[in-house]
Amino acid sequence: MSEDARLKFYCDEHRCISCDGCSVACAEAHELPANINRRKVVTMNEGILGLEYSLSIACMHCTDAPCEQVCPTDCFYIREDGIVLHDKEKCIGCAYCLYACPFGAPQFPTDGAFGIKGVMDKCTMCAGGPEETNSHEERELYGQNRIAEGKVPVCAAMCSTKALLVGDSEEISAIYRERVLSVGHGAKTQPYGWSTAYGSKV
Amino acid sequence: MKSKYIIVTLLVLSSLAFGYSESAVWSDNLIDNILGYDKQGSLHLGQYFTILQSTYFKPLFLGVLLGVPAVFLLHYLVIGPMIFSHDRKKIYVFTLFHRIIHSIAGISFILIIPTGLIMMFATTFGGGEFVRVCKEIHAISTLLFIVSIVPMFFMWLRWMFLHWDDIKWLMIVGGYLNKDKKPVPAGRFNAGQKTWYWLATLGGFVMIFTGGAMYFQDFRFDILNTYQISQIDFLRASAILHNVLGLAIVALFFVHIYMAVFAIKGAIHSMINGYKEEEEVEILHSSYYKELKEKGEV
Numbered sequence A: 001m002s003e004d005a006r007l008k009f010y011c012d013e014h015r016c017i018s019c020d021g022c023s024v025a026c027a028e029a030h031e032l033p034a035n036i037n038r039r040k041v042v043t044m045n046e047g048i049l050g051l052e053y054s055l056s057i058a059c060m061h062c063t064d065a066p067c068e069q070v071c072p073t074d075c076f077y078i079r080e081d082g083i084v085l086h087d088k089e090k091c092i093g094c095a096y097c098l099y100a101c102p103f104g105a106p107q108f109p110t111d112g113a114f115g116i117k118g119v120m121d122k123c124t125m126c127a128g129g130p131e132e133t134n135s136h137e138e139r140e141l142y143g144q145n146r147i148a149e150g151k152v153p154v155c156a157a158m159c160s161t162k163a164l165l166v167g168d169s170e171e172i173s174a175i176y177r178e179r180v181l182s183v184g185h186g187a188k189t190q191p192y193g194w195s196t197a198y199g200s201k202v
Numbered sequence B: 001m002k003s004k005y006i007i008v009t010l011l012v013l014s015s016l017a018f019g020y021s022e023s024a025v026w027s028d029n030l031i032d033n034i035l036g037y038d039k040q041g042s043l044h045l046g047q048y049f050t051i052l053q054s055t056y057f058k059p060l061f062l063g064v065l066l067g068v069p070a071v072f073l074l075h076y077l078v079i080g081p082m083i084f085s086h087d088r089k090k091i092y093v094f095t096l097f098h099r100i101i102h103s104i105a106g107i108s109f110i111l112i113i114p115t116g117l118i119m120m121f122a123t124t125f126g127g128g129e130f131v132r133v134c135k136e137i138h139a140i141s142t143l144l145f146i147v148s149i150v151p152m153f154f155m156w157l158r159w160m161f162l163h164w165d166d167i168k169w170l171m172i173v174g175g176y177l178n179k180d181k182k183p184v185p186a187g188r189f190n191a192g193q194k195t196w197y198w199l200a201t202l203g204g205f206v207m208i209f210t211g212g213a214m215y216f217q218d219f220r221f222d223i224l225n226t227y228q229i230s231q232i233d234f235l236r237a238s239a240i241l242h243n244v245l246g247l248a249i250v251a252l253f254f255v256h257i258y259m260a261v262f263a264i265k266g267a268i269h270s271m272i273n274g275y276k277e278e279e280e281v282e283i284l285h286s287s288y289y290k291e292l293k294e295k296g297e298v
Helices: A021-029 A066-070 A096-100 A136-142 A154-158 A169-183 A194-198 B002-018 B030-038 B045-078 B096-120 B128-159 B164-171 B191-216 B222-226 B231-263 B267-273 B278-284 B286-295
Strands: A007-011 A040-044 A053-057 A076-078 A084-086 A164-168 B090-092 B275-277
Touching: A007 A053, A007 A169, A021 A040, A021 A154, A040 B030, A066 A076, A066 A084, A066 A096, A066 B045, A096 B045, A096 B231, A154 A164, A164 A169, B002 B128, B030 B045, B030 B231, B045 B096, B045 B231, B090 B278, B096 B128, B096 B231, B096 B267, B128 B191, B164 B191, B191 B231, B231 B267, B267 B275, B275 B278, B278 B286
Parallel strands: none
Antiparallel strands: A007 A164, A040 A053, A076 A084, B090 B275
16 A cells, blocks of 8 residues: 555445445444444435446545534544544534535434434444544444454455455556456446356356 | 414424434435435535535634624724613513513523534534533523513514614614714614514524424424425535524624613613613604603603
8 A cells, every 4th residue: 555545435336236244244343333324235226227226335535525624523534544534522413514425424323311313423444533543442432443453444345246345546446447347337237147257258 | 372382383393303213314315315415406505515614604603703792892982882861760661571581582592692602613612522511502492492482473573563763773773873862763672673583583483493403303304305305405404594594693692782781771671670761762762752652651
């Protein structure tokens, strides 16, 4: 990984089979409460023949993150490698980040007896939070810190079709480019099978 | 009669909060919410909200916070307060009911406005637990405001419609630009008070509604589906409206305080004991004074 790497997610909608493995892995790895979906699989153009596709979305770790711009407590910070994180100790749960986010990524757990929304929770790209790395507090508040251990974020690691990619944006686009060059791009006309996976010449 | 309105308002708000359990933001509606950000034909509220909140709201509020008191300080030093004789008779203008309702509204404003400003400038206060508590106070004291807004709206409504006097009043800025004791054209309430009344009641209703929406966030509001407005777009519109109206309310709240406490000496007592000085009514509410004279009440 080069010095100026920017970590990004990319979901290849031609490979995503909508198995929800990523969101289950995420919820399981970070022990998220029941109503928190840091990652979610959505299906676009549902029921329209030839146009339907699924993709997995979470915080996209924007370069010019609008959540960071609107936060009244300035609790967001963008790491040098491009991961957008926030400080739950500072967050007041105003939900302005949700209004600014183009992906509906910020989540709000219900907190207390009156169903008041608590502080924001979102995908950390498995990079924890501002607390000491791999400390108990960090794990309680933000979940696992796999990045610090040199591991791939759990969603991408678990993705069975390798639709969900994560890493340096240039490498991700290189992988995607290679895929497009080898298997083509566009609405798929038939389900992927042996020929797509291993080529037509057996 | 009045309690009926209060109950209806509370019911509407509570049904917003507890009516449905399926998330309106993250469940099936997530795609609509995402596309609402910038799809062709969408309201583009996501971008507008981001620009307004990141660049304009804070400086505008800071401008009001510093600018309005600065103008008043200048006014106080250059022109000075109006001083009316406290020796003449007193005129009973606010009944006990008026005063109680006004006090409830006043207390709620004193709680809501500073806590709202603390949330606006949360970075300065370091965020965290303190600002979170302020946020809850901001929400809870709204209940006080809800209780007072309906009776306040109806108890003063009949004097609050536009009148010729109001235009004349606005032309001379209520006579506050000089110290001459010339009768100012105004009925029982002058144009400034009327503006504040409409902003505090109708504007206050919008504030309660938009604030409630942002507070409860995840509710189903069927009318939005009818107009195909996504939940987050509705919240964005609420946030924009809440801030813009809030700006006006904070500015006029400062005006209201300045007028009652500093600009007209002793004016605040009319809201405590119900009586205004005869001279004050004669000068500042000349049309009302004439009316009273015709009736032979003074």
